[in-house]
Amino acid sequence: MNMIANMTQDITPGGSDYETVRQVIELITEDYRDQPSLEAIAARLHQSPTQLQKTFTRWAGLSPKAFLQAVTLDHAKRLLRKEELPLLETSIEVGLSGPSRLHDLFVTHEAMSPGEWKARGGGLTIRYGFHPSPFGIALVMVTDRGLAGLAFGDIDDEAACLDDMTCRWPNAEYVADRQATMPYAERIFEPGKWTEDQPLRVVLIGTDFQVRVWESLLKIPFGTAVTYSDIANDIGKPTAMRAVGAAVGANPISFVVPCHRALGKSGALTGYHWGLTRKRAMLGWESAHA
């Protein structure tokens, strides 16, 4: 009967490009030994090569090939060596006014008191809403003090995503309020809107150690990366690299607190709470926008 030829063609609007991108990255990463051609990839996704190329480039500003190159071990190692990437700097100087978005500079953070942390969110009202983002559906959570949580999910994955977050502060009161989270969502993924006048307020809810790790992450400049042991050094506990890994993983505000810029010492990508593929996507996206 009717074969679904156009099945992959229409995807729901809003962050939909990411779905395609995700599959491309996944595919390339799995079969990177085979060096699959654009053509082969397109065939696997039931799309025409040109269409795929177009979608991908619209999303990343980079061809799939260039993108993949940016996520390669070699490149990662270069990010790690603090030998400033001449490439990035020139492209900024060239006058791409917008994209320099060193958004980290305009984030103000505030940590919760230990007492509040121990209450596990008790007495706290958290409003949340789902919004499209370049990396899939984003779950945004805010308190009256500022942004408290940011999570990602794939299409139709929203419930699991929400679960994951509400578990962290089980005693808090949760209210679905898309109106309240909307302004945050808009600004997060449009870093051009982050100004010194109106910095993005974030609230770090975690233990003392975790908060220190997260603050350290915030200092990593856009488009660069550090190792877990770098962070351990930065907070004055050089031997706690493993603990750092755990703390990084517990970061409730992914992307804003750039946990994706933490790599293994070899430059290899290690785990990511919301999926390694998403980590790759973020890194590649950043190299393209830097």
Add this chain to the structure above:
DNA sequence: GGAATCATGTGAT
């Protein structure tokens, strides 16, 4: 090269 192994700090139960 890669798999297995161990030393390790923190946080949750």
Add this chain to the structure above:
DNA sequence: ATCACATGATTCC
């Protein structure tokens, strides 16, 4: 006390 980790260095094939 004990266990699970988004690590990292070392030691085996």
